[in-house]
Amino acid sequence: xxxxxxxxxGLNRDRDMITALTMISGKxxxxxxxxxxxxPDVDLIVIPGGFSYGDYLRCGAIAARMPVMQAIKAKAxxxxxxxxxxxxxxxxxxxxxxxxxxxxxxSLKFVCKEIKLEVVNASTDFTRAxxxxxxxxxxxxxxxxxxxxxxxxxxxxxGNSQVVFRYAGGTNPNGSMNxxxxxxxxxxxxxxxxxxxxxLIEAAHGGSDGRALxxxxxxxxxx
Amino acid sequence: xxxxxxxxxxxxxxxxxxxxxxxxxLGALGFQGIGQVRQGKVFxxxxxxxxxxxxxxxxxxxxxxxxANTVIENYTISLD
Numbered sequence: 001x002x003x004x005x006x007x008x009x010g011l012n013r014d015r016d017m018i019t020a021l022t023m024i025s026g027k028x029x030x031x032x033x034x035x036x037x038x039x040p041d042v043d044l045i046v047i048p049g050g051f052s053y054g055d056y057l058r059c060g061a062i063a064a065r066m067p068v069m070q071a072i073k074a075k076a077x078x079x080x081x082x083x084x085x086x087x088x089x090x091x092x093x094x095x096x097x098x099x100x101x102x103x104x105x106x107s108l109k110f111v112c113k114e115i116k117l118e119v120v121n122a123s124t125d126f127t128r129a130x131x132x133x134x135x136x137x138x139x140x141x142x143x144x145x146x147x148x149x150x151x152x153x154x155x156x157x158x159g160n161s162q163v164v165f166r167y168a169g170g171t172n173p174n175g176s177m178n179x180x181x182x183x184x185x186x187x188x189x190x191x192x193x194x195x196x197x198x199x200l201i202e203a204a205h206g207g208s209d210g211r212a213l214x215x216x217x218x219x220x221x222x223x
Numbered sequence: 224x225x226x227x228x229x230x231x232x233x234x235x236x237x238x239x240x241x242x243x244x245x246x247x248x249l250g251a252l253g254f255q256g257i258g259q260v261r262q263g264k265v266f267x268x269x270x271x272x273x274x275x276x277x278x279x280x281x282x283x284x285x286x287x288x289x290x291a292n293t294v295i296e297n298y299t300i301s302l303d
Contacts, residue, residue, distance in 0.1 A: 106240050
């Protein structure tokens with residue numbers, strides 16, 4: 001599988017993401033700059049975390065309107081897998097590729113710590129290497145990760161199994177509704193998540209619970 | 224030249240942790256009887272036209288495309 005990582009001014013988790021994708025797929029991803037309107041032929045596009053455009057106006061709002069996002073939207077409509085982590089998740093909701101919005105953390109504080117996630121849906125392209133109900137560890141680092149959706153949207157995404165991960169064991173770090181940590185679009189090929197699986201993939205990180213996410217998305221699951 | 228003011232506010236039912244914190248701080252300063260505080264944003268723009276209808280429709284498009292996130296926010300436009 002070929003992958004790509006989006007680079008925008010202010011995104012700073014791109015190198016961690018490139019390392020994770022390289023380690024797990026065995027080949028480095030291509031990088032896509034914000035002004036590009038043609039996306040190379042890849043199977044997975046990743047928007048990493050950071051503070052695109054200084055998070056001015058609203059987190060991810062300006063990045064979501066860059067030319068590259070139109071190109072990513074077109075790829076997503078063709079069924080290409082798109083993963084947004086942290087600021088990448090915020091960009092995907094601002095671009096309308098995912099439902100809901102990400103608000104300021106209920107505590108008003110930036111949270112940087114490890115939380116627990118429950119794998120709520122293990123039949124997505126991004127979670128097949130996990131077991132349903134499995135509890136994994138994952139780091140978070142954000143100020144605006146408080147997932148909000150109106151009652152109708154919430155009912156819809158819960159009903160369609162679009163909620164993929166929930167904060168587990170009372171570790172919801174931001175006040176997200178229904179403990180939602182990750183959602184997909186209706187088709188299931190676009191995933192946004194606040195936690196950082198790319199920062200828990202090898203022993204040096206203190207664990208590798210995030211590895212299965214990339215193994216799923218990159219189709220490198222051992223048969 | 225037309226000056227427009229855009230006011231962006233959170234929709235009812237959307238949690239506003241910052242408004243809550245401000246509400247608490249006002250209470251701590253001794254202000255009594257504050258029902259609720261909701262934080263919003265104000266944008267002042269100048270539009271290089273004398274056509275008020277065009278200015279209004281342009282600013283509305285700006286609100287829908289960028290200035291407000293209509294999933295969580297409402298906006299109002301006033302022209303001077």
